[in-house]
Amino acid sequence: MNIWIFQTGEPLQSDYLNSRPMRAITLSNALLKKNFKVIVWSSAFFHQNKTHRAKRFTCIKISSNYEIRLIPSMGYKKNIGIRRILDHFQLALNLKKYLSKEKQIPDVAFIGYPPIEFAFVASVWLNKRNVPYLVDVKDQWPEIFIRPFPSYIRPIIKLLFYPYFFLGRKVLYHAKSVCSITKPFLSWACSFSNRKLTIIDKVFPLSAIPNYSNQASNIDILKFWNSFGVKKNKLTRFYFIGSFSNVFDFKSIRKVAEIAKNNKLPFQFVLCGNGEKFNEVKDDFALLENVIFPGWINHSQMIFLANISHAALAPYLNHSDFLMSIPNKVIDYLSFGSPIISPLKGEVRKIIAKHHVGLSYKEFDECSLLMSLKKIHENKNKQKTMSRNARNLYLKNYNGEKIYDNLILHLKNISNK
Numbered sequence: 542m543n544i545w546i547f548q549t550g551e552p553l554q555s556d557y558l559n560s561r562p563m564r565a566i567t568l569s570n571a572l573l574k575k576n577f578k579v580i581v582w583s584s585a586f587f588h589q590n591k592t593h594r595a596k597r598f599t600c601i602k603i604s605s606n607y608e609i610r611l612i613p614s615m616g617y618k619k620n621i622g623i624r625r626i627l628d629h630f631q632l633a634l635n636l637k638k639y640l641s642k643e644k645q646i647p648d649v650a651f652i653g654y655p656p657i658e659f660a661f662v663a664s665v666w667l668n669k670r671n672v673p674y675l676v677d678v679k680d681q682w683p684e685i686f687i688r689p690f691p692s693y694i695r696p697i698i699k700l701l702f703y704p705y706f707f708l709g710r711k712v713l714y715h716a717k718s719v720c721s722i723t724k725p726f727l728s729w730a731c732s733f734s735n736r737k738l739t740i741i742d743k744v745f746p747l748s749a750i751p752n753y754s755n756q757a758s759n760i761d762i763l764k765f766w767n768s769f770g771v772k773k774n775k776l777t778r779f780y781f782i783g784s785f786s787n788v789f790d791f792k793s794i795r796k797v798a799e800i801a802k803n804n805k806l807p808f809q810f811v812l813c814g815n816g817e818k819f820n821e822v823k824d825d826f827a828l829l830e831n832v833i834f835p836g837w838i839n840h841s842q843m844i845f846l847a848n849i850s851h852a853a854l855a856p857y858l859n860h861s862d863f864l865m866s867i868p869n870k871v872i873d874y875l876s877f878g879s880p881i882i883s884p885l886k887g888e889v890r891k892i893i894a895k896h897h898v899g900l901s902y903k904e905f906d907e908c909s910l911l912m913s914l915k916k917i918h919e920n921k922n923k924q925k926t927m928s929r930n931a932r933n934l935y936l937k938n939y940n941g942e943k944i945y946d947n948l949i950l951h952l953k954n955i956s957n958k
Contacts, residue, residue, distance in 0.1 A: 542577050542958055543645070547663040548653035549584040549632070563869070564653065564677065567749050569607065571945040578606045580647070582663070584632055585611035589784070591618055598639055612636050620817075633658035640666045649956035650674040654712060655682040661708040664715060673717035673955050678730040679747070681862045683709055688861065710734045717955045720948075722747040723888050725865040741955065745948050747869045748876075750941040762845045769811075769833050771846065776809045777918040778850040779882065782843060783870050785816035788863070790856045790884070791825070796907035797914065798829045808914065810854075811846060813838045847877035851924055852899065852917045855883035859904055867892065872939045878932035880924060882913050898931040 548565035569579050585595040599611040614632040617624040636659055650667050654660045654676050667674045683705035687698045699706070713719055713734035720743045721727040731738040766772060783789070794810065801808040810832045812822070819834075826832045838846070847853070853874040857863050864887030871889055874881050881899030883889055884906075893899045900916060903909040917924050 542649075542953070542956065543647045544572055544577050544579055544952060544956075545647040545650040546579065546581045546653075547583075547650065547659065548581065549656060549659055550588040550653075563749065564679075564747070567941065568651065568945060568948065571750065571942075571949060573604075573607055575949060576606070577949075579608070580645075581609045582636065583609065583611060584659075585613045586616040586628065586632075591616070598635070610639070612639060629656045629658050632656070633662045637662045637666070646670050647672055648958045649952050651952065652676045652712070652716075654678045654709075655680050657682055657705050657709045657712065660712045664712045668715055671957070673957060675718045675720055675952060675955060676713055676716040676730075677745075678713070678719060678721040678726060679866075681726075681729060681733075681865075684733065685860075685862060718742055718951070720745050720951070722866050725888065726862075729865060743947075743951055745944055745951075746867060746872060746939050748872050748939045748941040748944050749869065750945060762841055765835075765842060766845060766849075769835050771809070771811055771833055771835070771849070773849045776807050777914075778809045778811060779852050779854055779914060779917075780811040780813065780846055780850045780879075781854040781856070782813045782838070782846075782873065783816075784814055785812075785818040785822050787818060788858055788860065790858055790905060791818075791822045793884075793905055793907045793910050794854065794856060795825055795829070795832075797911045798826065798832050800907065800911060801914075802829055802831050806915075806918070808918070809833065811835065811850070812854075813843075813846070843873075844877065847874075847879050850879065851921075852882050852914075852927075853877070853879035855881050855885065855889070857883060857885045857889075859884065859886055864888070872935065875931045875935035875939060878928045878935075880917065880927035880931060882910070882917070884910075892934070896930055896934045898927055898934055 546565050546569060551563040551565060565581055565583065569581055572579050585599060586593050593616055595611045595613065597613050601609040603609065612632055612635045614628045614635060617628050619625065650663065650672055652660050652663050652674050660676065664674060683702050686702050687695050690698050710733065713730055714736050718741045719727065719730050719736065721730055724744055727742060727744055728738060731742060798810050808831060812832065813835055815837050823834050855871050855874065857868060863885055867888050871881060875898065881893060882902065883899065884902050884904040890901050893901050900913040902913045
């Protein structure tokens with residue numbers, strides 16, 4: 542069975558970020574294990590690192606059953622700007638160009654949404670050949686484009702973005718099936734596209750199947766963390782793993798770290814990752830020796846850190862798309878058995894309250910955050926209970942192997958075979 546995946550904006554190999562693979566590669570790996578033939582169509586420009594994987598159309602034949610096809614585009618340096626809009630337009634035109642030369646036809650296709658233009662071109666090509674496709678919705682494009690503007694000007698802005706609304710609705714409306722990461726997100730996708738929600742539209746949480754290849758030795762892991770002064774001791778340790786970007790509130794963490802330092806609280810904060818705001822955030826914490834910045838860490842290092850820490854920080858801002866989703870880092874924390882400390886409302890707050898897997902605090906409120914951290918510090922029995930609950934919730938609802946087995950079965954059910 543031949544399955545095509547159209548997905549841009551994410552790493553195509555797990556070591557690009559020294560982290561776990563994301564949706565496209567996780568699905569590809571799961572399909573290959575079951576002997577499917579897989580072709581991934583993606584962007585030659587790598588969004589997260591803002592670098593070009595290739596300057597021209599490139600076909601990477603990894604095995605007889607697996608190809609990755611990279612579509613060139615101009616690239617961009619900022620997430621928001623005219624150059625990114627032009628990049629996506631050029632990417633879609635180039636996808637159309639290379640698809641027009643394609644002789645093969647898949648049995649079913651998986652389309653990541655967004656970007657809208659790329660998804661639209663893929664959907665048109667597939668529809669003309671009567672190939673069923675599944676659209677995987679992970680962002681509320683294009684509605685999120687107009688939300689930053691004052692309400693009185695939004696109708697005008699929406700008119701300017703009308704082509705994106707038109708194309709986005711077409712992609713979703715004509716799909717054989719739509720899937721998303723939570724029920725609210727799936728409901729939004731169907732409502733946005735005037736598509737009736739049916740049993741063929743599914744929820745597949747944003748989980749992953751960890752890559753355990755090339756795992757570091759215990760000695761190397763210990764050396765790595767010892768070099769940063771992170772070790773198993775009497776400190777109450779809180780950690781963050783992610784991309785340093787403007788979707789997180791690090792200022793509240795900084796204020797709490799300063800309070801902890803001034804009041805000699807035995808707290809240590811380990812903030813792992815990289816990203817466009819990394820240097821800015823690191824500089825802001827410069828005088829706080831109780832805060833560690835180890836950079837990007839691999840899966841082995843993540844597990845060790847989680848095992849010697851008491852809770853994980855998920856300081857997401859309450860943007861509408863986050864309110865409707867459960868971010869992949871939250872699911873990672875659950876898989877590690879880490880209680881989650883977060884100001885997120887919506888779906889994340891619901892699972893924290895319902896399953897007792899962490900604590901919620903008020904957004905931009907360092908006093909509320911400090912109170913949550915003190916509860917972890919002062920009640921280790923409660924912390925252990927939340928840790929067990931987190932791991933059990935992951936195994937029950939977010940286990941990557943189960944999720945991708947179900948996704949593959951769904952693709953088979955909607956295919957032409």
